[in-house]
Amino acid sequence: MRHRTTAAFVFLSAIWGTAFVATKVGLASLPPTLFAAMRFDIAAAVLFGFAFIRSDRLRPTSRTEWYPIITGGMLNIGIHHAFLFSGQAYIDNAAVPAVLLGLIPVITPVLTRLTTSSERLSAVGVVGLVLGFTGVVVIADPKPEALLSSDLMxxxxxxxxxxxxxxxxVLTHGSKSELPFFSIQAWTMLIGAVFLHATSVALPWESFAGARWTLDAVISLVYLGVVAGAGGFGLYFWLLDHIGPIEASLLEYVIPVFAAIGGWIIRGNAIDTNTVIGFAVIFVGFLLVKRADVRRELVRLRERSRTAASDAD
Incomplete structure (x- = not known):
């Protein structure tokens, strides 16, 4: 399970890192909230298809089952993306959103103390979070004037x-539901999509007529809906269930690394010294936060090596 969660963590970081590049491409042609809504229309359709094939039950039947769906759909999908896509439309410097989202791992431990969540972070872990955020800032390399001049809105x-x-x-972690996984994710995406469509309709400056359906916009929409939406959020909620909100929030420290790599591959952006230094700082922060797991893994490998040596003798 440790190796599975590690692989899922790295894979999801890569998916959501490249999603930043796709989002910037799509925002050039599509209204931001409508763009986000259609992304999750696609994600919900894909997940309902999987749920129909793989799950023995599609519909939630109790308040306990509806709680994580409505909470995750409204907050993680709806409100988060309504704010994020609209904010990115105002900000030309892509480094600014990366730094601001890098605050998620800093905000999450604070919020856990305001809820019934039992997850806590030690003093050394706090140092690790600060180092991780520092690494994000180094990679993004925002100029002070960019943070101030990128529309305050x-x-x-x-x-x-x-x-x-x-x-x-934080609010969805630990929620118990007997509804199959794909059914939960499908309804979560649908709740988020409905909220985003309602928000788009309510905004006077957005309209479907304002969308320009270029090939790049369609490709970015499909990628964000199928890969980053259906696949990415399904993987995220699986990780959230297995490692908790604080460790899952550390994704925001690895995503900028893959965003930089994705920008290099797709758009030809150079990977500079800041990216390498930032990744090294993030890695040290990770080691501090995950030091207990790293220590256990080293002990396990040492014991396996001793056993192999004994068997050879």
Missing amino acids: GVGLVLASAVAFALGA
């Missing part, structure tokens, strides 16, 4: 999206 919206995402993770 955009900065506020992205910061609000970070709070909404962290709160959704």
Whole structure:
């Protein structure tokens, strides 16, 4: 299970890192909240298809089963993406959203103390979080004037999206449901999509007529809906259930690394010294937060090596 969660963590970081590049491409042609809504229309359709094939029950039947669906759909999908996509439309410098979302791992431990969540972070873990956030800032390399001049409205919206995402993770963690996994995720995506469509309709500056359906916009929408939406959020909620909100929030420290790699592969952006240094700082922060797991793994490997040596003798 440890290796499975590690693989899922890295894979999801790669998916959501490249999603930043796809989002920027789509926002050039599509209204932001409508873009987010259609992304989760696609994600919900894909997941309902999987649920129909793989699950023995599609519909929630109790308040206990509806709670994580409505909470996750409204906060992690709806409110988070309404704020995030709208904020990104105001901000030209892609480094600014990366830094602001890097606050999610810092916000999450604070929110856990305001809920019934039993997950806590030690003093050394706090140092690890601070180092991780420092690494994100180094990779993003935002100029001080960018944080101040990128429309204050955009900065506020992205910061609000970070709070909404962290709160959704904390409130849904530990929720018990007998509804099959694919059914839960399908309904969560649908709740989020409905909220985003309602928000888009309510915004006077957004309209379906304002969308320009370029090939790049369609490709980015499909990628965000199928891969980053259906696949990515399904993987995220699986991770949340297995490692908890604090450790799952550390995704925001690895995503910028893959965003930089994705920008290099897709758009030809150079990977500079800041990216390498930032990744090293993030890695040290990870080791501090995950030091107990790393120590257990080293002990296990040492014992396996001794056993192998004894058997050879």
